[in-house]
Amino acid sequence: MIVKDLRFRLVFLVDEEGILLREFLHSKGISKRTLTATKYEGGQLTVNGIEQNVRHRLQVGDEVVVIFPPEQPSEGLQPENGVLDIIYEDEALLVLNKPAGQSTIPSRDHPGGTVANLVAGKFVHDDLPATVHVVTRLDKDTSGLICIAKNRHIHHLLSEQMIASGFHRQYVAIVEGRVQEKRFTIEQPIGRKDGSIIERMVCEDGQFARTDVEVQRHFEKDGHELTTVALMLHTGRTHQIRVHLQWAGYPLAGDDLYGGTKKWIGRQALHCAILRFAHPLTGADIQFTSDLPMDMQEISRSL
Template sequence: MINRDGQDPRFRLTFHVEEDDVLLREFLHAKGISRRTLTATKYEGGHISVNGIERNVRHLLQKGDLVAVHFPPEQPSAGLQPEEGELSILYEDEAFIIVDKPAGKSTIPSRDHPTGTVANLVAGKFAREGLPATVHVVTRLDRDTSGLLCIAKNRHIHHLLSEQMMASGFHREYKAIVEGWPEIDRFVIEQPLGRKEGSIIKRIVRPDGQYARTDVEVLRRLQRNGQSLALVKLVLQTGRTHQIRVHMQWKRHPLSGDDLYGGSTEIIGRQALHCAKLGFTNPLTGIYQLFNSDLPHDMQCMISQTS
C-alpha cells in the first residue's frame, strides 16, 4: 500500500507481515526493496517503522506486524529546470505517470534542447504539488516520435519498473508508416545494433552490436501519388536506441519522414512513428495495466489521404 499524507509528503509503503520470526531486512528484500534503497532510507532522511515504532533491519517480525518504509525525500536534479506548460497525462497514481507525448518535444533535456521537455514539465508539476521527488524516466521516446511515456515518481518505483522491463515484462507496441510494401504480413527482425563509427547519434546493424528483436505486422497497404506505403505494428522485445528505425531501414522499408535513416520527408516532416500501447504490471498492486494512445493527426492524415 502507498501512503502520502499532508503532514509527511514523503513516499511511504506499508506492508502486513504474514508469518512469524522474519528478519525485517529479509522481509523488505522479499518485497523488492534493494540494499541500496535501504541504505539511502537509513542515512538520507527516511526511516522504517514496525507498528509505529522505528526499528532497524535486524528487528525480528511477527505475524500481524505492520511495516512502514518512509523513503527519504528526493532532491530534484540541479540541471532540470521546473517549467509550466501543457502536459497530456493519461494516467497517474502515487507511483507513476503515463504521459502522451507529442512529436517535436524531447523527453529529457539535451544540449540542443535544454528546456521545454517532458521532464521539465513533470518537474514543474512536482514542484507545484510540493512533491519531494525528482523525475525518473522509465521509457523514453525520440524527440520526433509521439506516444506513451512512463515516468516514475520515486527511485524505488523506477527500480522495480526497470527490472520488469529488463525481464521483458513490458509490452511496448508502436505503429509506423513505412516506405514500400513488405513481402509478408508478419515477420521478426533479429539483428544486433550498435553505434555507427564516427557518429554519436546514428545506429546501424553490426555483428558486434547488442541483441535486438522487433516483431512486425503489416496492418494496411497504402498508395499515395504512386508511392507504396504500409501501416505497420511493431512490438519491441528489446529496447535499443533507434531500434525500430534501424531495423526497418535494414529491411529496406525505412520509416516515412525519417531522413536520418533513408526515409523521405516529402509527405511527413518527422519519422512516422507512434508508441500506441504500453502495458506492464503495477509493481505495487500486482495488477496488469494497458494504456492506449490514438494515432496523432499527421499520421492519420497520411492514411486518410491514401488509397
C-alpha cells in the same frame, strides 16, 4: 500549522514468523541501495509504529512502514510550468502522451521545454519531494505514450519488469515500400555508427535487439507503396525501430536519417500506441492506449 509529510511510503503486513526486516523488505522488491538511502538520506523504517533497523526480527501480523527519503531534482533539470497530456496518474507513476517535436529529457541542444522539465515543474507545484524517473523514453520526433515513475523504488520495480519481458510497448509506424510478410521478427544487434554520435546501425558487435513486426495495412500515396505496421519492442536500444526497419529495407516515412523521405511527413512516422504492464504496487495488469496523431492519419487518408 501542521505540515503534511508527503514522502512516499509503503505499508506491509507480515505473514511469516521470525523473518528479518531486511529479508522481508527484499522479498517485497526493495533493493539494498534503496534501503541504504532510506537509512542515511531522510527515510524511515517502522514496525508497529516504532523505528527499527533492518536486523529486527518480525512476527506474523506486524505492520511494516517504509518511508522513502525525499528526492532532490537532478542538477541541470530546471522545473518549468507547462501543459502535460496526462493519461493516468497515481501515487507511483505518470503515463503521458508526448507530442512529436518535444524531447523527453534535456540535452545540450534542447535544455528546456522537455517532458522532464514539465514533470519536474508539476512535482514542485504538487509539493512532491521527488525527481523525474523516465521509465520509457521516446525520441524527440516520435509521438505517443511515456511512463514516468515518481520515485526510485517504483523505477527499480518497473525496470526489473522490463528485464523480465513483462513490460509491453507497442508502436505504430508507416514505412516506405510494401512489406510482404504478415508477421516477422527482427533480431539484429545495434551499435553506434562509426564517426557519428547520433546514428546507430546493425553491426555484429552491437547490443542484442529484438523487434516484432505485424502488417496492418498496405496503401499507395502519390504512386508510392506504403505500409502501416504494428511493432512490439522486446529491448530498448537507441533508435531500435528506425534502425531495424531500415535494415529490413523499409525505412520509416519521414525518417531521412535512416533512409526515409520527408515528402509526406516532416518527422519519422512513429507513434507509441500501447503500454501494458503490471502495476508495480498492486500487480494488476494495466494498459493505456493513444490514438494516432493527425499527421500520421493524414498520410493514409489522402489517397
